[in-house]
Amino acid sequence: MKVLLTGATGYIGSAVTDHLAAAGHQVVALTRGAEQQSRRAWHGRLVGDTADPASLAGAVTPDIEAVVHLAPPSGDVDVDIAVIEALAAPLRGTGRPFVYTSGVWVLGATGEAQEVGEETPTDPIDIVGYRPLIEQRVLAEAAERVRAVVVRPGIVYGRGGGIPALLVDRARRQGAPEYYGEEGVRWPTVHVDDLAELFVAALERAEAGTVWHGVGESAVPVRDVARAAGRAAGVLAAPHVVTVERAAEVFGPLFADALALDQSVSGAAVRRVLGWQPSRPGVVTELASGSYRPVEVFGAPEGPETDAEVAAVRRVVAEVEHAQQNELVDRFLSVFRRQDPVWTTGHGKRLSGFEEIETFTRKVLPGAMAESTAVYDVERVLFLRPDVAAVNVRQQPVRHDGTRIADRPEGRPFYILVKEDGAWRIGAAQNTVAVD
Ligand SMILES: NC(=O)c1ccc[n+]([C@@H]2O[C@H](COP(=O)([O-])OP(=O)(O)OC[C@H]3O[C@@H](n4cnc5c(N)ncnc54)[C@H](OP(=O)(O)O)[C@@H]3O)[C@@H](O)[C@H]2O)c1
Known part of the structure; x- marks a missing residue:
């Protein structure tokens, strides 16, 4: 019409x-x-x-x-x-x-x-x-x-x-x-x-x-x-x-x-x-993880297709946050690629392969959020290839009411995400404590 x-x-x-x-x-x-x-x-x-x-x-x-x-x-x-x-x-x-x-x-x-x-x-x-x-x-x-x-x-x-x-x-x-x-x-x-x-x-x-x-x-x-x-x-x-x-x-x-x-x-x-x-x-x-928080994007042309990929990447990081905050082991594991993922925790413990990540998560996540939790914000996405993204994240410790715990340092998680069968998953992840 x-x-x-x-x-x-x-x-x-x-x-x-x-x-x-x-x-x-x-x-x-x-x-x-x-x-x-x-x-x-x-x-x-x-x-x-x-x-x-x-x-x-x-x-x-x-x-x-x-x-x-x-x-x-x-x-x-x-x-x-x-x-x-x-x-x-x-x-x-x-x-x-x-x-x-x-x-x-x-x-x-x-x-x-x-x-x-x-x-x-x-x-x-x-x-x-x-x-x-x-x-x-x-x-x-x-x-x-x-x-x-x-x-x-x-x-x-x-x-x-x-x-x-x-x-x-x-x-x-x-x-x-x-x-x-x-x-x-x-x-x-x-x-x-x-x-x-x-x-x-x-x-x-x-x-x-x-x-x-x-x-x-x-x-x-x-x-x-x-x-x-x-x-x-x-x-x-x-x-x-x-x-x-x-x-x-x-x-x-x-x-x-x-x-x-x-x-x-x-x-x-x-x-x-x-x-x-x-x-x-x-x-x-x-508001928390979408269009109101601009993300720096590199390696892909501006436009709706890149916007959609960035939104999908943000959803993975939002899923990490949601699964952690609510101690949902299976949902946390679902963000990882099955084949040979590697995760180095904020304390420097390197977990190689899905089984190691799963065993560790099942042991550590339940009860881990009793006192406090964290929020994860995507700050930068670099598309190394259309199906591989390097993602810089800001992790901030918060109380359960969402307020910042001032005397605890932030983390700087870095994820390599891979898009397979239409879905983005974490292939490699490393967290580093940010010390001023
Ligand atoms: N945003 C909401 O949450 C919301 C919720 C419920 C209902 N609404 C209703 O939805 C409608 C659009 O809202 P919006 O949020 O999109 O508003 P907006 O961003 O302020 O846009 C208003 C549009 O109307 C045009 N306009 C204003 N005065 C005009 C005039 N005298 N002659 C011709 N065009 C004129 C503006 O053109 P210029 O470029 O010339 O300024 C602009 O394109 C409004 O009727 C609003 O009451 C909005």
């Missing part, structure tokens, strides 16, 4: 562009500026401003087969209704899709209810006060033979961006991770690439007049998100909660209320009905 996309330069819009193009659609981006935008998978481009609905007249030409409206609201309800009119009117009588982006904040605090669905009445917080009205205006287009659909994303993460990036930035500046409102606040979350796939599914398959929650994880404790944001910022400290009043001084009252909003929202319907399958790591994993 030829799809007019507003908000195409934005955080979500960039991912939606990529996934629409990958699914064979042609993206016509509606942007405010006419400046050059390199490396975007756009088929065409139009200039228009959603704060000025008149500038959108003529944007939806007869060859446009669908509209995805991602640009944020202007703050003026009349302007936003006029924008819907300008974008939807040319589609009337055609049955073509019009996908509008709202957000889960229209549901307000979900209270005792768990995993609320799309049938739950809206109760918007102030920052999205009139958005339900816009949703209703969009859905009313179904009666005009427009395939009108509303998508409500949760808190979007991934690609190093979105609101979680703000928590990383705050942790870096403050020297400690923070979150807002109350101790138990939870956020429904979604990975930006999973969400982009949902937009493609909604565009291709959603029925007229339907609303979908774009939520991968229903209710992630924000304390955990903040702790992981601290780790992404290199700050291994306990997260602390900041009152809404204090947060309002930094973010303004409306956004502070939104950050403090406690919600549990279900994304089950879109999985069931449209076959959406969110598959990316959860927000905590993504």
Whole structure:
């Protein structure tokens, strides 16, 4: 389909562009500026401003087969209704899709209810006060033979961006991770690439007049998100909660209320009905060991293929960490190559061959984490060959609450990973204590 996309330069819009193009659609981006935008998978481009609905007249030409409206609201309800009119009117009588982006904040605090669905009445917080009205205006287009659909994303993460990036930035500046409102606040979350796939599914398959929650994880404790944001910022400290009043001084009252909003929202319907399958790591994993922690990469060209290999290498190191932290012997062993692996421990003990590694691990790992544990961060990946990677890791001793044990030295594990039968495994590993 030829799809007019507003908000195409934005955080979500960039991912939606990529996934629409990958699914064979042609993206016509509606942007405010006419400046050059390199490396975007756009088929065409139009200039228009959603704060000025008149500038959108003529944007939806007869060859446009669908509209995805991602640009944020202007703050003026009349302007936003006029924008819907300008974008939807040319589609009337055609049955073509019009996908509008709202957000889960229209549901307000979900209270005792768990995993609320799309049938739950809206109760918007102030920052999205009139958005339900816009949703209703969009859905009313179904009666005009427009395939009108509303998508409500949760808190979007991934690609190093979105609101979680703000928590990383705050942790870096403050020297400690923070979150807002109350101790138990939870956020429904979604990975930006999973969400982009949902937009493609909604565009291709959603029925007229339907609303979908774009939520991968229903209710992630924000304390955990903040702790992981601290780790992404290199700050291994306990997260602390900041009152809404204090947060309002930094973010303004409306956004502070939104950050403090406690919600549990279900994304089950879109999985069931449209076959959406969110598959990316959860927000905590993504912050702790994904796109929010840049890795230096050598020996491979920049691009999505290398990104995917680096992500796979990071998953192996994350598995080492998870298996160690939870004393999971078999999972720890599963990261090693079967054929002639060698592992030299931080104390200089060299273990040669899988059997030696297995015997040692079965003896040493159970109970080893009783007092404390460690986190492992990939810092550098050198692809010696496409299927052989030399990986520099930073190992930091932490308490079970994730805080750094200051008087214990770091380790500098070095792994040689080999890709065999599509999976990366450790062929050789050495850990060295870092002494300043
Ligand atoms: N991020 C989240 O966690 C989240 C969660 C739920 C819902 N949402 C909703 O999803 C939508 C997109 O969010 P986002 O995070 O991708 O935002 P974003 O990164 O700030 O991107 C906003 C996009 O809209 C464009 N835009 C802004 N004002 C415009 C105007 N007056 N005319 C034309 N284009 C305009 C921007 O273009 P320029 O390049 O010209 O600035 C940019 O492409 C918003 O409606 C947001 O409320 C986001």
